[in-house]
Amino acid sequence: MKHLLYLILLITITIFSSCKDDEQKKICEDIGCSSGRVCENNLCVCSDSRFVGNNCELQKEPKSISLKSIEVLKYPSKRIDGSNWDTNSPPDLYITIYQSIDPIWLLPNVIVDGGLNQSLFIPIDSAQIVNVEEQHTISLYDDDGSLVDKFMAGVLFTPYNDTNGFPEKITVDTGGLVAYELTLEYSF
Numbered sequence: 001m002k003h004l005l006y007l008i009l010l011i012t013i014t015i016f017s018s019c020k021d022d023e024q025k026k027i028c029e030d031i032g033c034s035s036g037r038v039c040e041n042n043l044c045v046c047s048d049s050r051f052v053g054n055n056c057e058l059q060k061e062p063k064s065i066s067l068k069s070i071e072v073l074k075y076p077s078k079r080i081d082g083s084n085w086d087t088n089s090p091p092d093l094y095i096t097i098y099q100s101i102d103p104i105w106l107l108p109n110v111i112v113d114g115g116l117n118q119s120l121f122i123p124i125d126s127a128q129i130v131n132v133e134e135q136h137t138i139s140l141y142d143d144d145g146s147l148v149d150k151f152m153a154g155v156l157f158t159p160y161n162d163t164n165g166f167p168e169k170i171t172v173d174t175g176g177l178v179a180y181e182l183t184l185e186y187s188f
């Protein structure tokens with residue numbers, strides 16, 4: 001009797017799952033998949049794997065974001081007292097990115113005499129941001145060799161926005177003294 005019950009249960013499960021498979025196959029092949037989805041192995045999946053949800057409307061949070069370049073768009077041309085950063089030349093720029101007070105990336109090379117009349121586009125080899133939804137600060141300094149470097153300006157930014165569609169480039173400009181354009185690469 002016990003064996004008979006197991007047998008009935010097994011048959012029921014088999015019939016049910018086979019119905020489900022047929023139904024899924026029917027949905028994919030005959031009816032098609034809803035917006036943003038494609039039929040793959042008889043399953044409706046989001047055509048862009050970076051999205052999830054019934055209508056592929058939700059962004060999948062990236063595990064990390066790599067910074068591929070930084071371009072300095074503006075910085076304060078003078079110090080707060082009106083004097084030049086360096087006496088006879090533009091400031092020698094370097095950038096540090098902080099999460100809270102922890103530096104997570106430091107520009108390896110100083111841009112000597114980084115004047116605003118020249119391109120301040122900086123390609124980057126490896127700068128990985130892991131806590132993508134945390135607020136970060138990009139700080140700009142004037143390198144002064146053996147003297148204490150001068151802090152020029154900082155700006156806050158959050159690397160990841162879950163509704164903006166994974167832009168390759170973002171502008172970090174809060175209307176303050178300094179602004180950047182960043183090139184981003186998302187890893188999942």
Ligand SMILES: [Ca+2]
Nearest residue numbers: 086092143144
């Ligand atoms: Ca300097």
